[in-house]
Amino acid sequence: MDIWGETKIDFLGKRWILFIVSGIFAIIGLIAIVAIPLGKANLSTDFEGGVAIQFRFEKPLEIDKVREILAGSGFKDANLQEFSEPNKLLVKLKRTEGDLAGASKALGDVIARGLPENPFTIDSTSEVGPAVGRKLQKDALWAILISLVGILIYVAWRFEFRFGVAAVIATFHDVLFVMGFMWILNKEFSLLIVTALLTLAGYSLTDTVVVFDRIRENLRKRTKEAVIPLINRSINEVLRRTIVTSLTTFLALVALFFFGGEVIHDFSLALLVGVLVGTYSSIFIASPILLFWKGNKARPVAEAKAP
């Protein structure tokens, strides 16, 4: 089955507009990166240090009442997060020092006293010392950097240096885009989100490599063709594959997003957005960037205008 026949879309034609659009998204991502150390982002307890307790109540609860109870007992700084199920609640306390276990116990006691008619069980607790949080933040940044360098080296070795640079820029763009997206929605940055970012880096790269592979093949086969039509042709040739694979990955992720449960809900959301933007970037960012480097000097960039 073929959804459409052979395509001849001019992907590079609008590259300047798309560069600007992508640049804006990347800047939002960069703002998110700056916001994280400034404490203007929703960081998980893993990264921030503190206490997080997830409660499961017997009956649905009114979040405002819980907020009132907590504020009245010296937990003004408590951060409450709701779930799709109305009887669940996550309470986070940012604590950089002191007795975490004690704070966590006190929090449970306060809620138990405040809501005697609605007993709860604790689904999960997490108490993280500030040193651990700082170390994890650092580790996460290193992980992202190391994988980008690994990617650059591999692609530069298998293709040419400029392909490596283009692939890394496109991948970095995707990571930034998803970070910015999650930041604007005020989603929590956790270890799982970092995992999603790295996975998406791998996925986006796969997509880019497939396009590059075809460009390289055509560069060898069609020594006379100008660069822009050649890249356009290559993208058109692999377009079907790009879309089908994105679709299958997307389908798998949709299942994860809707049925995978609350723990990996945001993780799947980040990947869903990542697959979309990863597909976009391999076509509209990675390939046009190649134009900034002159490869074969004898080859014209654009087709000569007919006289």
Added chain:
Amino acid sequence: MRSIFWRIFLLAAFTLIAVVLFLPSTPASRHLPRLWADNIPKIVLGLDLQGGMHLVLNVDQEKAVENHVQRLSGSLEDEFKRKNVAYGTVSREGTTSIGVTFPDEKSKEAITRVVADEFGVFSTPSSVDGKLVFKLIDQEAERIRDWARSQALETIRNRIDKFGVAEPVIQKQGESEVVIQLPGLKDPERAIQLIGKTAVLEFRLVDESMEAQKALTTGAPPGSEILYQLTRDKQTGAVQKTPYLIKKGVLLSGDSLSDARVAIDSQYNEPYVSLTFDSNGARIFERVTSENVGKRLAIVLDGNVHSAPQIREAIAGGKAQITGGFAYEEATDLAIVLRAGALPAPVNIIQNVTVGPTLGGDSIKAGVRAAVLGALFVLVFMAVYYKVSGLAADFAILLNIVMLLGAMAWLNSTLTLPGIAGIILTIGMGVDSNVLIFERVKEELRSGRTPRSAISAGYDHAWYTVIDSHVTTLITAAVLFQFGSGPIKGFAVSLSLGILINLFTSLVGTKVFFDIQSEKFRLQKLSI
């Protein structure tokens, strides 16, 4: 034809092996023969799926060094007395140094010689204002730090074994940390009490020369200190602090115990901890009690007075009891920590992630549901889009999943919720290799090739693309494995294994299918 036969044989053999490997990890394992179910490594469920506690402890190694230096200063003093060396006072200075004051030049020399001859762990002393300062050499301090961590790990392992948790994981991390994983734990708070208690037990005399209340205002006389007894009111939970004036000299410590058991007092029906000293400890205990009849002997645990009974007579036989206000559980846990021994230094819990069994169960259900549905979506899509070839790709996906589970069982790897997500992603991304090949074959068909040559050209061209795209995913998976903690490592494992196996199932699995079509049936048209 031979080659087709062998490839099918290979696929079937691998599939069979995979099934043999992973079935014991499923609920079906109950119905399998024991010989099979018991001897195959299993997929372990991560703490996020089965519930449990993940703790990271930091061992206070400086405190261990300090304690060691404190002990050395005692031995130093004993040695001076034994050798009749004149000295003023011996005291620990900072974490790693001991200061010894000396009356004259002659004794200064004697002190230096004794320390150099008998204690080879100090550097050349510096001398200021009639005081010699001996500093512990760095290698020795480092050795004690290492020792403290290993010892803490052993002690904790010992305590957990006695407490009884199935399949705990206890290992070192970084310079000074210990990671503890306790799957399926019922009572996290109790476990923390048990693990985190330093459990230094000391028998010391109560200083009767002054009232404790008076010492609070005037300060403790030299050689004594104020310690508190903490009693908790069983009704209100309020903690009451009673001061005691306790002599600094430790008469006997927990090191001399050979056993500690919980027992029930027949008179008051109250639990207590019964202690048995080793032979040396029993001798000391008898001597101490006979020399101090009428005085009070304080039992000090981790710097708090537990009780301070009066010594009525010399106690022979090396038995003692710790009584007073225990719940049965408390007494049991105290007996466990005393039997397992004290920690060489206090530990701080720097990370505690506990997942309850309900959430774990929910996550398993949600994960399995998402995996089944995700697989279904992809399988249906492929069959509709690529028709018969799509079915071949579907078959390859199923092989991929079976082999992935088999490989995970074989490697005894841990399945976490992100790990399940990794499997689902493998399904979605794994079809990519077949999509690449199919699209290439279609292209070759369009350019006018026969099915047979289109297949071989398609595979040849797609080969490098498939490899390249897999390697890039593997790079990020490797980084994730290196950097991630438990659940995320699980994700990296399932993703990278899935990708590797996918190479095999797509390049060998679906290729066989095409080869059968083109060679055996000599089809003129491919369903693709």
